[in-house]
Amino acid sequence: MGRYAVLVSGPAGSGKSTFCSALITHAQSIGRNVHLFNLDPAAERFEFQPSIDIKELISLEDVMEELKLGPNGGLIYCFEYLLDNLDWLDEELGQYDDDYIIIDCPGQIELYTHFPIMSRLVTLLSRTYNFKICATYLLESQFMDDKTKYFAGVLSAMSAMINLEVPHLNILSKMDLVERGETGEEAKAGRRREMERYLDPDPLLLAGEVNAKTNPKFHSLNQALVQLIEDFSMVSFMPLDVTSEESVGSILSHIDNAIQYGEDEEPKEPKDMDGGDFQD
Ligand SMILES: Nc1nc2c(ncn2[C@@H]2O[C@H](COP(=O)(O)OP(=O)(O)OP(=O)(O)O)[C@@H](O)[C@H]2O)c(=O)[nH]1
Ligand SMILES: [Mg+2]
Structure with a gap:
């Protein structure tokens, strides 16, 4: 079938981990098997147990304590350590030869924009490990209310897109908050029109x-x-409302298209209902 990966990136608190969980829940509900790869060495809680977890190699907490580094320096150290210990990654990924992996990334955008760390990882995954990768970049819908923040967000999304050099999907997250604030049909319609301007700025x-x-x-x-x-x-965005199965499904379809998921899959023989032979 091939190897597929979705990189879930974006600024701190933009909803990456929540989106990963929503994607997994949706994929499971339609009978698809996906795995979570936690790439955030500072992550504390998971809704789904990761199949691969960078914290098993190195954790930010240990690095900060033992090397007396701050959170940002510590994070860079963790990623350099990962890149120096590719045997670990090789062994972990080896178990998922024919799979779809969702990679939950940390929120420090300098990893995508200032340092070549994430781009090196993405290149490794695609060239060395033969993954077809789609990068997603989440930006909070709340940014639309502050034009300067939104402007900065669009620039950071563009910078990540240029640096990562793989199919890329920008996502405006937390759309449920936009919808919730509305009262009256006219206000809602106005708000949606306003939103459209920001989806395709x-x-x-x-x-x-x-x-x-x-x-x-x-x-x-x-x-x-x-x-x-x-x-x-x-630079355009797809709206994401994690409370809507349809919204999550639509984003998953876009990702599938971007990485041509399933296109090289062999058609399967229909299975017998009871697993045995049919009787005449
Ligand atoms: N209403 C609403 N809240 C959300 C949504 N996504 C995330 N949140 C909330 O936003 C906060 C941050 O969400 P996370 O999913 O942890 O964000 P993250 O991007 O993984 O954060 P970091 O890993 O710390 O960078 C949490 O309090 C979530 O409950 C959403 O779609 N709608
Ligand atoms: Mg997170």
Whole structure:
């Protein structure tokens, strides 16, 4: 069948672990077998037990205590340690030869944008371990209320997309919070229209809104950044409401398409209901 992986990335608290759980719940409900790979050495609780867990190799807590590093330096150390101990990864991944793995990442965006750490891992997974990978990047829908935050979020999504160099899906998470705040049909419709602008952002409109909130001396910088987003013309988002099975299913279908999941699968023989031979 092949090996498939979904990288779940995004800033701290954007809902990555919650999305991983929702994806697993949905996949299981439609009879699909998926595995969780926890790549966050600081993760504490899991709704689903990870099949592969970086904490079995190294934990942030131990690194901070033993090497007297802060959380960010400690995290970088953990990833460098992982990259220096690929035997461990090799052995863990070896058990999932024909599988679909969901990788829950830490929320420090410098791992995707400033350092070549995540991109090295992704390259390893795709080139050395033959995984077909889709990277997802989550941004909270709450960012839409603060245009400067949203603008920064769009830039970080774009930066991750350029750095990782694999099929990429940007996701606007926590949409249930947007829907919940509504009263009245008209307000709801207005809010949805507003939302659509943010799912497929028009950088020029965005520039006006960001300029209105920033000191005029930054306007030409805003303009240059907007031009950058415009030039790449590929930052759009899919809405995610983890409380809706349909929403999670739709995102899973997009991921499946991006990595061509199931396209090289052999058609299966239908199984007998009772597992025995049919009688005439
Ligand atoms: N209402 C709502 N809350 C959410 C959703 N997703 C996550 N949350 C809440 O947001 C907080 C952070 O969620 P996590 O899933 O832990 O986010 P994360 O991106 O894994 O966080 P880090 O791993 O710390 O970077 C938790 O309190 C969640 O309950 C969502 O879709 N809707
Ligand atoms: Mg998490």
